[in-house]
Amino acid sequence: MSPEILKKILEAGRNAPTATNIQPWHFIVIKDPKGKKACVFNGFNKFATKAAFIILGVYLKSKSIMETYSLMDVTVALQNMVIASWAQGIGSCWMGAFNEPILRRTLNLPEDARIVGGIAMGIPKKIPPSPPKKKIDEIVHIDIW
C-alpha cells in the first residue's frame, strides 16, 4: 500500500475535531509482524496478523477536566480514518479487545497512555455482507423519546 494512502488516512484523523481543540491523541501505525501479533487476543483479531497495517489510537491521561472528552476525541479520529480509508478502497475492522499488558509492552507505550481502539486495515479480498441492523424507527426519536 502506498505511503500516500497511509498519509491521507492519518490526515483524516489529524483533522478530526476535538473538544476545545485539545488534540489529546497519539496514533501508532503498526507495520511490524510482532506488533500485529500483539493485537491478537484470546482468539479475537486473528485477522490482525494479515492486515497491511494497524492504527492504534491512544490518549495521554491528564488531570484536566477535558480528559472526559478524550475517549470521544480519539474515537472520532479513528472513525474518520475508517471512512477515509474506505474512500480509497481500503477495508478495515475496529478492534477493542486486547491483551493490554502484552500490547503495551510490545509497543513500548508510556504508562499514561490509554488505549482507545485499533483499526486493522488492508485491501479486502471480498466484501462481506453487512450484518442485520436495527430499523431506523426502532432507534430514532424525534424531539422526545
Ligand SMILES: Cc1cc2nc3c(=O)[nH]c(=O)nc-3n(C[C@H](O)[C@H](O)[C@H](O)COP(=O)(O)O)c2cc1C
Ligand atoms: C468499538 C468497536 C470495537 C470492536 N472490537 C472488535 C474486536 O476487538 N475484534 C473484532 O473482530 N471486531 C471488533 N469490532 C467489529 C464489530 O464486531 C463489527 O463492526 C460489528 O460486528 C458490526 O459489523 P459491521 O462493521 O460489518 O457493521 C469492533 C467494533 C467497534 C465499533
